[in-house]
Amino acid sequence: MEPQAQPIAVCLVSGGMDSAVCLAQARRDGFLVHALSFDYGQRHACELEAAARVAQAGGASEQRVVRVDLSALGGSALTDAIPVPKSTSAEDLGECVPVTYVPARNSIFLCVALGWAEVLGASDIYIGVNAVDYSGYPDCRPEFLRAFEAMAVLATQAGCETGATFRVRAPLMSLSKREIVLRAEELGVDLGLTHSCYDPVPGSPRSLACGACDACLLRLKGFALAGRSDPVLYDL
């Protein structure tokens, strides 16, 4: 009998805490993981340095960075000259979709992941989205991921010719930020390598986090509730 080849997964790695845990989970699930990161004109480009650290430390077989110039379309504080909103408490995070929302970003990233999955012969895509402690982005919800899978079968040669399906795995979907911090510990992920801040202090070494944007507030809340201290440095 032929030995079964190890299954391959593509994992979206932004360099944030969630994607680092997601990558570790994919490895734990038994996949050879190909890490995919995006240079999309984000203001916080130091994210990409974190993505490279995370992919390497997390045992990804390789990492590719795809340039998708979303800043050409405008409409988000993450790619435009719109100021990133600041606050002092995660309780201030509203119900509505914030200005840091990048239109259709996750759809675009998942589509590129789908294209790469097709090239690699992978049937699984990991994404670190989360519907509990999240910023209200519509493309982080389970119903979006199921609709994406339905589209993926029809979009690809593999789906079309062999009925191959693509599964979008979001192992963090139902975890709180507190649970993500604890899951990181369990999986041996060094969260000190990650970067979450939307608006890091310019010119600071290893990108000093602002401590006041949505991403910082959610992250700090997670560490506090988990009773752990965050290894990254804040401008506080």
Place this chain on the structure above:
Amino acid sequence: MEPQAQPIAVCLVSGGMDSAVCLAQARRDGFLVHALSFDYGQRHACELEAAARVAQAGGASEQRVVRVDLSALGGSALTDAIPVPKSTSAEDLGECVPVTYVPARNSIFLCVALGWAEVLGASDIYIGVNAVDYSGYPDCRPEFLRAFEAMAVLATQAGCETGATFRVRAPLMSLSKREIVLRAEELGVDLGLTHSCYDPVPGSPRSLACGACDACLLRLKGFALAGRSDPVLYDL
């Protein structure tokens, strides 16, 4: 009574014959058209020069070119060092998906169009895909477009907050290449501005078409059946 604002559509404009006719149809349908083109590492980059000509001549309100570096993922003769297949007759085009297929390309392009549509407040996206005389790409089929629309509602802030739907219009879907040539004439589209060849003669002025790749063969067949001569120049 307030006058109704003219509805806005995003139209994918590759610079090929189909997208030129598609843009003209969107204008005829009464839309203000924003043209979206992609620099995706295609070998036939002169396509982009044609896209700019087509957008301007077709009366687009503006054109944006988004860089999406699909060549980073490999897997296609259009972006890799894989040779473009040549033939002498359109009858040789097989049923299977050819090597010029770029994995998930239309999905990626439509997702970017969706993001821009969201920024612009547009609810319609035009794409010049065609399921009759086509090269067998899975993401050119009507069932793919319907699945994309279902995903789009769930992917966007507009869909999420207001139930806004996005319609993907493919006015060329059921037309043969012959009918597309005749429709171009009807709509006053100058097909001499367009570029279809996957493998133009290097260094030739205005990108001399090879006349032997799938795209050239389909195009020439369309002109022949319509009883018209193709205004672009071929290396024949």
